């Protein structure tokens with residue numbers, strides 16, 4: 021393929037926001053219940069003061085270099101271990117159970133004291149939170165599915181009760197609804213998130229997601245799609261690509277025209293199932309990860325400073341109001 025025909029960057033400027041009611045409520049319930057748990061299993065960092073275990077699930081779909089690169093970056097920049105799992109295949113789940121068992125604390129009434137760990141699982145929609153709980157339960161207590169799962173985001177609707185995944189010590193998991201960042205400022209980041217399946221497909225144009233997928237495949241110089249879908253030759257033009265995919269899967273509209281949205285849906289679904297290969301959409305080069313983690317740490321510090329400044333300002337205003345009231349009362353006495 022002539023490299024001159026490959027786009028250097030993906031251009032897209034539509035902002036996608038997805039924060040339906042159940043997420044806002046979910047976030048509130050997560051915050052409320054946080055007091056009752058010892059460990060938070062995070063698919064992205066949320067809780068600051070709890071023991072945190074960061075999980076990268078669906079590792080079977082990620083580029084094989086991802087685990088080593090991310091593990092190293094987190095260890096060096098945050099001193100934090102991360103776990104790569106494949107919940108549907110029970111991969112690396114035993115280690116999580118061992119970790120959670122070690123965190124057990126004495127709880128219960130004086131007459132019935134027992135060792136327990138209470139754990140909350142939080143993260144973006146569709147990353148496999150409920151699947152991980154089911155996997156922990158399969159391994160830990162040899163019992164079947166307890167948390168509903170599904171291929172579309174928004175399956176878990178509320179913060180449910182506890183699910184036991186180990187008998188001794190007792191380890192309980194709390195499932196939560198996937199919570200999306202209320203606002204993703206960078207449109208291309210939003211498309212990435214959409215391609216992974218964390219944003220409801222109808223919110224982002226499926227043909228744009230398919231176009232981003234084509235862009236990524238060509239960036240990776242992975243032209244397997246030519247053989248897979250009987251494409252004439254590698255292309256970076258979605259207008260040339262989609263009709264050929266539609267032809268291959270026989271997606272036609274009533275008048276015989278190619279059904280391009282159906283072809284786009286098909287492609288994106290194949291990608292999410294790993295049929296196109298293993299990909300990591302984020303830049304996992306050491307320098308890129310360092311930049312990301314440094315920026316994240318700076319953002320956390322500036323958020324904390326802002327909170328502190330807000331508190332001081334609140335106190336100042338309260339004092340002012342009290343002073344004014346006192347002055348008014350003194351005036352009234354005269």
Ligand SMILES: Nc1nc2c(ncn2[C@@H]2O[C@H](COP(=O)(O)OP(=O)(O)OP(=O)(O)O)[C@@H](O)[C@H]2O)c(=O)[nH]1
Nearest residue numbers: 106107146147148149150151169170174175176198
């Ligand atoms: N390939 C692969 N698929 C997985 C893995 N874990 C979960 N899935 C699939 O991903 C989809 C989403 O899984 P869920 O467990 O429902 O995800 P969730 O994070 O609970 O989603 P919400 O409740 O919507 O927030 C399902 O179709 C699972 O079968 C994994 O490790 N690998």
Ligand SMILES: [Mg+2]
Nearest residue numbers: 149150175176
């Ligand atoms: Mg769920």
